[in-house]
Amino acid sequence: MSAPPNPSPNNALDRLWLTEAVRLREEHAGPLDDAEANRQARAQGGELAQLIEHRALWLARRDGLIEALRHWRQGARLAGFALVLIALLTGTGLALAALGDGVRPVNVFWALGSLLGLNLLTLLGWLLGFFFAGDAGGALGRLWLWLSEKLARDARAVQLAPALLAVLEQRRLGRWLLGLGVHGLWLVAMSSALLTLLALLATRRYGFVWETTILGESTFISLTQSLGVLPSLLGFSVPDIEQIRSSGDLANGVESARQSWAGWLVGVVLVYGLLPRLLLALFCYLRWQRGRAQLRLDLQLPAYRLLRERLQPPSERLGISDAAPERLHAPSAGAQLDGSEGAVLVGIELDQSHPWPPKVPKAVADAGVLDDREQRRRLLEQLTRFPPQRLAIACDPRRSPDRGTLALIGELSRCATATRVWLLQPTAGEPLDSYRLQDWKQALDSLGLLHSTSAPLTWLETGHD
Structure with a gap:
């Protein structure tokens, strides 16, 4: 029996992925009918890892796993588009909630907390998971994998997500791939928030104030200036001490401080909200690319050791x-x-x-x-x-x-x-x-x-x- 004429994947990761999916399938359902696959693999020759890969790709073509992988990728793209859309809407919603409709003055630190609070909390959760739990994917990464499988709508794709995680676990690449997805989504969300913030500040007239009951004026002055150090290096304005003091008096006008506060708010969101996600996304991407090039088939797995007897018979290995x-x-x-x-x-x-x-x-x-x-x-x-x-x-x-x-x-x-x-x-x-x-x-x-x-x-x- 010959396999369907589906082309084999040219991507090394896809070939390893399919090989691992075949292994998991045999672990759950028992050995497959692989006589023809073994013959085809031996005919192509090569090292044991190559023979195992040839065998797995032949079985994947025969059993429709390559087509299932294509469906899974389509589902992954749809899931990615859905999450990006959610991220865009989230960023827009954060900016709208922070500035309001312009009728009431904007509490600058309340607005800052609305724009950066959720982002910083999830970033802290990612860091804790990365260093202590070994889970750098977070809920968003697992949600993406779950949506990818559901949107694939192919029963044959059930082993693909576990197989991908098993392949990536070899070099602990799962944290980098899922981390790239998490930081990429937050990068989209913060970019959307920043653009919405700029659009609102350009089209509406906002006043900025700070309010407190238990904190003193000096606390807000030092906090504002400390947060403005890095944005000022990029050319963003920072309110001076008199502008900060005048913004704390609701009875006084704050016309002279509007542009300074607006520049400060945009700079803080850019430096402390968007740039950390951008740098972490680039770091995860570089680690992902480096580790991906080092992926190899793990020949120490029991299933692959058993395949040695069929793909490299002892009569050939031992000789006379x-x-x-x-x-x-x-x-x-x-x-x-x-x-x-x-x-x-x-x-x-x-x-x-x-x-x-x-x-x-x-x-x-x-x-x-x-x-x-x-x-x-x-x-x-x-x-x-x-x-x-x-x-x-x-x-x-x-x-x-x-x-x-x-x-x-x-x-x-x-x-x-x-x-x-x-x-x-x-x-x-x-x-x-x-x-x-x-x-x-x-x-x-x-x-x-x-x-x-x-x-x-x-x-x-x-x-x-």
Whole structure:
């Protein structure tokens, strides 16, 4: 079965994301039918991480995860637009609430608290979460992820948000991505508040006062001048002491102080409200970009360690541990393994004392003798593409049943409907080690394979003994 013709993602993060989504899906629903995916991955070659990624992308195309990712991204964009709209309305509402309709004088510190209070409280919450709880995303970040999944409207996308968080947790990038979203939204809100503030000050006539019952005049003078230090460096006006004092007397006019107070208010909102969010957003963005380039597949996860056996079979990794004979057997081409033959005979590491090939019926394809890794790989790939109905594997029981040979036999057996192992009899005059033969039988029994010391040629030809 071939996968749908959906293109693979070119983005490295998307490929890791989909690979992790496939892993989580298999953890919850059990192993997927991945025979074709494994074959395609092995055909493309590469390191284990690349093979796992190729396999996951093939499964993602087959099962619609790439399409689900596209829907999730659409949902994420819609959720982002919704949050940006909320941020714009929030900023506008803060400015309108701070200045009012212009009929009553504006209490400058009450207005300042309205414009900056919520922003500073959420910023403090972000800092506390960042340093103590390890949660830099905050409620806005989690809300965005939740809205993204809901707006995707695709049941296949259920594992995408957890998979994204799992990938980002590798380098603790979640705090930077969600932090970028949080500071970006507040940057939008404060920009909206500042623009609305400028528009109101440009089109309405406002008076500014300060009022208190328990605090003295000196407190407001020092607080106003302290807050105005940084804005004054950017050219914003700061009320002088006489203007501050006159603004505290409701009976006196404050005409001369209006422009100074307006400039001070705009400068304070810019410096203490907008710029911190801008700097933090840039910082989170730079850390996100740096960490994103270092993302790698975590091969220590149990699921990926298990995949090693299927994507890099031990027969390929271990190779042949025995010394090479003086003359290697060239595998016979025999009949073509093109799917037209229903039976295949193959030998594994046979020496010159065993004449090969035996006389086989025309209906049986002779795959020769496997002596090196390249021959094994070619035959495995060919049998994977065209699995035979019956497969007979000839082995020399004088050799020890090492792990590499047993792994190769197991891999070959998985390529056929039925498999038997032929334990060759020694040539005339050579003794047979009964203990080693027993080791072979026990090893093959553990693999669940039928074995015999007699030639299974009749079975290969007819399907029965």
